[in-house]
Amino acid sequence: MRGSRPAALCAIQIDHRGMADERDNWKKLAADSAVTQVTSGMIVGLGTGSTAEFVLLALARRIREGLRITGVATSEHTVARAGELGIPLTGLNGPIDIAIDGADEVTRGALHLIKGRGGALTREKIVAQAASRFLVVVDQTKMVDVLGTAPVPVEVVPFGWQATARRIEILGAKRQRRDFVTDNGNYILDCAFGLIDTPGSLAETLDHVAGVVEHGLFIGMSTEVHVGTSAGVKILKA
Numbered sequence: 001m002r003g004s005r006p007a008a009l010c011a012i013q014i015d016h017r018g019m020a021d022e023r024d025n026w027k028k029l030a031a032d033s034a035v036t037q038v039t040s041g042m043i044v045g046l047g048t049g050s051t052a053e054f055v056l057l058a059l060a061r062r063i064r065e066g067l068r069i070t071g072v073a074t075s076e077h078t079v080a081r082a083g084e085l086g087i088p089l090t091g092l093n094g095p096i097d098i099a100i101d102g103a104d105e106v107t108r109g110a111l112h113l114i115k116g117r118g119g120a121l122t123r124e125k126i127v128a129q130a131a132s133r134f135l136v137v138v139d140q141t142k143m144v145d146v147l148g149t150a151p152v153p154v155e156v157v158p159f160g161w162q163a164t165a166r167r168i169e170i171l172g173a174k175r176q177r178r179d180f181v182t183d184n185g186n187y188i189l190d191c192a193f194g195l196i197d198t199p200g201s202l203a204e205t206l207d208h209v210a211g212v213v214e215h216g217l218f219i220g221m222s223t224e225v226h227v228g229t230s231a232g233v234k235i236l237k238a
């Protein structure tokens, strides 16, 4: 029948929506769990992304109940959302008590991360580095044994970006430039390295490529990871 969708396609779409709802539940569980660690008077690093959005919502709820905190946002998007939700903000002028952010992949053992699918990785890493505690919030689908199923986002300066991209290709990556300019005025290259057995040494190598502003490998930075799962929240500590 013209205009109506085949039943099989409807079923697939309903399944996808159901999966998205379930993942959103897991994200919310993780966010709510991490936000219990926030207490009045803290300076709180605020992440970027769909899981970090649940953190903002939980913080806003607690602020309405009397919590007093000041946030440091990791992106202009988060600045805007914090404003809408009534979360007071400051710049990154000093130490941060706790930063809470999402991730694209988290290793089960060492809690290394790939971050930056939302393109905010540089500010996210600066905020995480300034924080006494860096809490990562993810749903169970983000947990991996080895990083690298997701590409590593790499922020590069626009000047000579093709030359920077070639240096990264020589390291073994297939790269794709996003049609996107970061809050810092730079480009993002999504770099697929395949499975990354030694993420620490890849991170160090990328640190030394001229033109690379920052990359999405967060090595040894997570203090704890709150994982939302079908069986509740699991808290993994470094």
Ligand code: 5RP
Pocket (backbone or CB within 6 Å): 047, 048, 049, 050, 051, 052, 101, 102, 103, 104, 115, 116, 117, 118, 119, 120, 121, 124
């Ligand atoms: C943005 C990020 C995000 O935290 C990461 O991409 C996870 O996003 P989401 O919670 O939407 O899956 O690093 O730069």
